[in-house]
Amino acid sequence: MPRFAANLSMMFTEVPFLDRFAAAADCGFEAVEYLFPYDHAAEVVAERLGTAGLAQALFNMPPGDWIAGERGLAALPGRQVEFQQALEMAIAYARVIGTPHLHMIAGIAPATDPKAIATYRDNLKRATDRTGEAGIGLVIEPINGRDMPGYFLSDFNQALDFIAEMDAPHLKLQFDIYHRQILHGDVIMGLRACAALIGHIQIASVPDRHEPLTGELDDRKIFAEIDAIGYQGYVGCEYRPALGTREGLSWMAMV
Template sequence: MPRFAANLSMMFTEHDFLDRFQAAADAGFEAVEYLFPYDFPAEVVAEKLTNAGLSQALFNMPAGDWSKGERGLAALPERRDEFREAVAKAVHYATIIGTPLLHMMSGLADPRDPAAAASYRYALSFAAEKTAEKGIGLVIEPINGRDMPGYFLNDFNSAVALIDEFGPRNVKLQYDIYHRQIIHGDVLTSLGQMMQVIAHIQIASVPLRHEPGTGELNDAMIFAEIDRLGYGGYVGCEYRPLGDTVAGLTWLNKT
């Protein structure tokens, strides 16, 4: 059975954010992930994590003004200085909190735009260098255009090509099963094809992004394939519970 990490941005929202760490531990999780920790001092987040006996799986680098619809800075050439500051902030937080992975969001831009593509490659190179200096892995994630219209990195094959281009650096794939199914389908085959570059996996039902087992995919079969392929990382539960988070965890007890 894979090891699961609760996504505290979506799960346990019955509690204030800092109280979700203990709630996740009480529900049986051994690790957590979330979008951003930056509303709180890194030391406070680290203390909550330690007190709950949890491991940190990953979180995102700052992605601009989320409340205004911004979804990353990497592909935005006019935001390069802000991007560099975001990387420094993320690495600072990651070092204190103790996360092995940081996710770099691309931002909203046309992937056919040469300026956006050049900006993204620069950003990937810069972030890879700065995270590697601290022994932190860097992941990129294709996101479907239905949930996030206009997102620059919206294709798994393009993401893998970029990772191959960066070769020996610490850049890997964040493979979200929900996004994969919506963009391309063919989840089981692609897991096998891409496993060598996958550093983190996320799960949610398709099409409504609720608990595993409530959608069109055979999630139990997917979990079995993840195990068969020898994946040793966490599977992040990046889903929106249908109701109470704990009441909806019956799927976890069946895996």
């Protein structure tokens, strides 16, 4: 059975962010992930994590101006200095909080634009080198255009090509089952094909992004396949509870 990590950006939103660590532990989670910790001092986040007895699974690098619609800086020409600053901030937080993985978010840019491709490649190389020096894993994630229109990295094959180019053992694929189904389908075969390169997995039902077992996929078979491919990491529960977080957790007893 996979080990699940609560996504504190989507779950337990009934309470303030720093209180979600204890709420997740109270509900039996052993690990957490979230989009960003940067609204709080790294030491404060680490203290809440430790007090709750939780492991940290993953968080994202700073996204740029999220409120204005930015979704990462890596593929944005002319923003390399900001990207470098975001990378260093993420590494500093990762060292204090103790995350095994950082997710490098790509940003909104045309996937076929040569300048965006070159910028992304250069920034990925920079991030791969720096996280390698810091002993931190790096993941990249294809995201579907329905949830995030215009996102640069929206194809699993393209992500795998970038990973192959970098040829670094700590650079891996973030395999989000929800995004995979919307982008390509063929989830189980995708898991098998990508198994050696998967650094992190996330789950939500399709199409509504609610609790597992409530959508079009057979999540029990998917969980069995995650075990079968030998994945040892956490599966992030990156879903929006349909009614309330605690009310929706009954699915965990059914898998």
